[in-house]
Amino acid sequence: MGIRGDGRIDVVAALVRSAFLVDAVYAESSREFGITSQQGQLLCVLMAQPYGMGELGAVLRLAKSSVTGLVDRTERNGLVRREQNPEDTRAVQVSLTPEGRTLAEAFYAETCRRIDLLPASLDAAERDTLAELLGRVVLANEVPVVFLERDERH
Amino acid sequence: MGIRGDGRIDVVAALVRSAFLVDAVYAESSREFGITSQQGQLLCVLMAQPYGMGELGAVLRLAKSSVTGLVDRTERNGLVRREQNPEDTRAVQVSLTPEGRTLAEAFYAETCRRIDLLPASLDAAERDTLAELLGRVVLANEVPVVFLERDERH
DNA sequence: CCGAATGGTTCGCAGTACGAACCAGGCTGT
DNA sequence: ACAGCCTGGTTCGTACTGCGAACCATTCGG
DSSP: OOOOOSSSOOHHHHHHHHHHHHHHHHHHHHHHTTSOHHHHHHHHHHHHOOBOHHHHHHHHTOOHHHHHHHHHHHHHTTSEEEEEOTTOTTOEEEEEOHHHHHHHHHHHHHHHHHHHHGGGGSOHHHHHHHHHHHHHHHHHTTOOOSSOOTTOOO | OOOOOSSSOOHHHHHHHHHHHHHHHHHHHHHHTTSOHHHHHHHHHHHHOOBOHHHHHHHHTOOHHHHHHHHHHHHHTTSEEEEEOTTOTTOEEEEEOHHHHHHHHHHHHHHHHHHHHGGGGSOHHHHHHHHHHHHHHHHHTTOOOSSOOTTOOO
16 A cells, blocks of 8 residues: 555556546546436446346446436436336336437447547557456456446447 | 457456446445545545635536535535635635545545555556556546545645 | 626526335245 | 235435526726
8 A cells, every 4th residue: 555655646546537537538428429427327238138127226336216217217218118027027127229229339339439548648568458457456346247348249 | 449359358348347446435435424425526626725616617527506516515514615715806715624624534545445455456566557557547638636646635 | 997708606407316115026934 | 825024116205416507796908
């Protein structure tokens, strides 16, 4: 842990600030697609597969009443749909509508493009190293699949 | 850019997921201190120095009416104070109250402690590498000082 | 000294997030 | 069979967030 005397940023501040950066990109990208960050996040999660309300709460780390509201608003925008789960009458499956999938793909692609610009000052090897180290961090901390890798879609 | 076929996470997804992780830590830490993430962020920014409302908007990337509201609520909680700027009657300087500083120090310390735990699976050299690479990313993207380094306080 | 720019506030609105209370459908033990 | 529990979701009330438009006062430039 400890204080670094070498004039370089410490790992904690670097993590917090890069998170701030990513959030800003996410927010700006969402805005340009006419949705909120949260709705954008929901669309990205649903790109992989449909989820029940409870599962969505676990993935997005939201209380269940929050999920109800988010899905309500996104459904009202025509991007998402609640379907009956035939196995369990009370349960619901939330999935993308066709328009939702189209928007999700576009939003995801554009957001990826912009996030990818952030480490533009690193060379290929450094980017690989960053990806590997950060990848291990998120793996060790069991981050839910809130954002797909490029080969995880569909 | 391109798809990675080697089974490891790509840099974009790693950045987004680590941001999600940091946000979650920030939110949980704030909650335990009885404040919101945004108010926690405000306190952390003000730990370094007082700011005018406009400056706060630039640092936090908020519209000015949003800053007014945030400072209102935080002031109502007794953590922050508006002071007249003697040089310019219309301008205002927002600074921490004594209680605000106490809370900010504690919140900052605890949040640092938790963020620091995130890369626990990396060894010292790897953490240094991660800090250096991420540090260059945030530097190149001109992130405002939303979170101090350990030796930047006061 | 007038007009423009600057620094902030107010207002109205939509969205976010939570907990508590609630409800219906499923599950279990007897 | 059915009483009681658990689970999956919704509703409701509340506080906070974030924005743009309109506004107001002060300062600055010509």
